[in-house]
Amino acid sequence: MTLLAFCFAFLVFVIPNRLTWLDAKSFLYLPLELFVLGLALLLPGRAGTVLRFVLALLLAAGLIFRIADMVAFAVFSRPFNPVFDSYLLADGYHFLTTSLGQAVALLTALLACALVLGILLLSVFALGNLQRVLRRAPRVSLIALLTGIALWSGLSVAGWPRASRYFVDQLSMHVSNTLHSVADLRAFRDVVNVDRYADALGDSLFGALRGKDVLVVFVESYGRTLVDKAEYAQDFRPALERAGEALAEAGYQSRSAFLTSPTVGGISWLAHGTALSGLWIDSQVRYDSLMMSERPSLVRLFQRAGWRTVGVMPAIGMPWPEGQYFGYDHLYTAPELDYRGLPFNYVTMPDQFTLSRFQELERARASHEPVMAEIALISSHAPWTPVPRLIDWQEVGDGSIFNAQATAGESADEVWQDRDRVLRQYRECAQYVIDALVSYVRNFGDDDLVVLILGDHQPMPYVTDNTENRDVLTHIIARDPAVMRAIDHWQWTPGMLPADEAPVWRMDEVRDRFVDAFSASTPGSAN
Numbered sequence: 001m002t003l004l005a006f007c008f009a010f011l012v013f014v015i016p017n018r019l020t021w022l023d024a025k026s027f028l029y030l031p032l033e034l035f036v037l038g039l040a041l042l043l044p045g046r047a048g049t050v051l052r053f054v055l056a057l058l059l060a061a062g063l064i065f066r067i068a069d070m071v072a073f074a075v076f077s078r079p080f081n082p083v084f085d086s087y088l089l090a091d092g093y094h095f096l097t098t099s100l101g102q103a104v105a106l107l108t109a110l111l112a113c114a115l116v117l118g119i120l121l122l123s124v125f126a127l128g129n130l131q132r133v134l135r136r137a138p139r140v141s142l143i144a145l146l147t148g149i150a151l152w153s154g155l156s157v158a159g160w161p162r163a164s165r166y167f168v169d170q171l172s173m174h175v176s177n178t179l180h181s182v183a184d185l186r187a188f189r190d191v192v193n194v195d196r197y198a199d200a201l202g203d204s205l206f207g208a209l210r211g212k213d214v215l216v217v218f219v220e221s222y223g224r225t226l227v228d229k230a231e232y233a234q235d236f237r238p239a240l241e242r243a244g245e246a247l248a249e250a251g252y253q254s255r256s257a258f259l260t261s262p263t264v265g266g267i268s269w270l271a272h273g274t275a276l277s278g279l280w281i282d283s284q285v286r287y288d289s290l291m292m293s294e295r296p297s298l299v300r301l302f303q304r305a306g307w308r309t310v311g312v313m314p315a316i317g318m319p320w321p322e323g324q325y326f327g328y329d330h331l332y333t334a335p336e337l338d339y340r341g342l343p344f345n346y347v348t349m350p351d352q353f354t355l356s357r358f359q360e361l362e363r364a365r366a367s368h369e370p371v372m373a374e375i376a377l378i379s380s381h382a383p384w385t386p387v388p389r390l391i392d393w394q395e396v397g398d399g400s401i402f403n404a405q406a407t408a409g410e411s412a413d414e415v416w417q418d419r420d421r422v423l424r425q426y427r428e429c430a431q432y433v434i435d436a437l438v439s440y441v442r443n444f445g446d447d448d449l450v451v452l453i454l455g456d457h458q459p460m461p462y463v464t465d466n467t468e469n470r471d472v473l474t475h476i477i478a479r480d481p482a483v484m485r486a487i488d489h490w491q492w493t494p495g496m497l498p499a500d501e502a503p504v505w506r507m508d509e510v511r512d513r514f515v516d517a518f519s520a521s522t523p524g525s526a527n
Helices: 002-014 032-041 045-076 088-100 102-136 138-157 166-191 230-249 268-277 284-291 298-304 351-363 400-406 419-444 481-486 507-518
Strands: 213-219 253-260 308-313 330-333 371-377 449-455 471-478 504-506
Touching: 002 032, 002 045, 002 102, 002 166, 032 045, 032 102, 032 138, 032 166, 045 102, 045 166, 102 138, 166 284, 213 268, 213 298, 213 419, 230 253, 230 419, 253 481, 253 507, 268 284, 268 298, 268 371, 268 507, 298 308, 298 371, 298 507, 308 351, 330 351, 351 371, 351 419, 371 419, 419 449, 449 507, 471 481, 481 507, 504 507
Parallel strands: 213 371, 213 449, 253 504, 308 330, 308 371
Antiparallel strands: 253 471, 449 471
């Protein structure tokens, strides 16, 4: 039992916080914390008992944060932040429920709770056992532990890289990140309402787009990896080239570039908030502060300029009070879109249905006023099965025609046992979204349609080989040459395939650059 207790403490001190770093060499370290812990456990009496429980809590917290880091790095390519990420527990449960079922989600939640409780109890047991052993021969234990610290110090001074204090460094990092996050939130609240467009008059905005329908379309997980990573690029680059050619044949021009997203692998609403507000929204706390602010979103600026503004959110099935911030005249969530078909796992409805319903409800009306729509397309959301296919637009109807597709192919459990299959189906789903958009423009577009397409974030590191790159693809499509002349200074690549050296903007630049390009006179602009 003593050996098990020692091994547990040693494991906690050396285990890395990323799954990709976990191998046999991960445990070939000499941790300083092991010797310091031993010295602390030698403290006699009641004070020693209290200290043991405090140390057990720290030991458990360190391991729990390390496990949380593993999950956060695997999904979002960053460490866990207790201030910003606590809400993800509920979101993760919802994702598991819609993808794998209520039973699996509940079992996962119970296992997670059992893991936390088990780690805490194991920490208490391990330190209690070690304390009893060390106190049997306190003088010998003290000499041995001091010798260990001296040995560690000598090896550290000599530059031996495996003399570690990883546990303390990691715990300090989390404490520092927490304090920094609190300070960052305070600083953000000071600037969120400072905006150059706060008092801009409606008639000074978007003069070059008067009379046009403007669609701002966010594509789920539409990351740069699709054109950079060989497994995707060999098929996806030609697909984008064909998309550009198909648009050109129908009289449309397109331009493409890259944006740097504030998030990776998920939390898409941070990207929506960033692009539409002109502020860098890289945490839930910042997002919540934005939702309570008076800063006008791009949607609200269009509303101020006289457009009918709508949001089309097929993934939202519950009340969404945050939608009030953006400034929609009308919000179409999943219930209002009234999809009568079966869901595609987490994906509530295929994107072709979403676009078809938007067309029917807004643009197909006999005398519709110019509309500005923010549309979220989600067919490229994990788990990427089944892969949807385009059908004739006249056959879309209430969506029940998609039932055969929704029940085709393998389950998420089966697909995710084969990484190559996951990669292929991610690419196929992303290609489907672009094909659906191009087909929509060709079938329902006219001289008064402008479409801005933005990826929301790179997919999870599992399918990007843990790249640090956070860029996504972006495109603009229009038939009116004046629209493209207005953005010549952007220097985006002609067509749907951005050049490798195409401009890369931070996503928080989108709102201001878009307003400046298409407005006759805006605060602080040269137009």
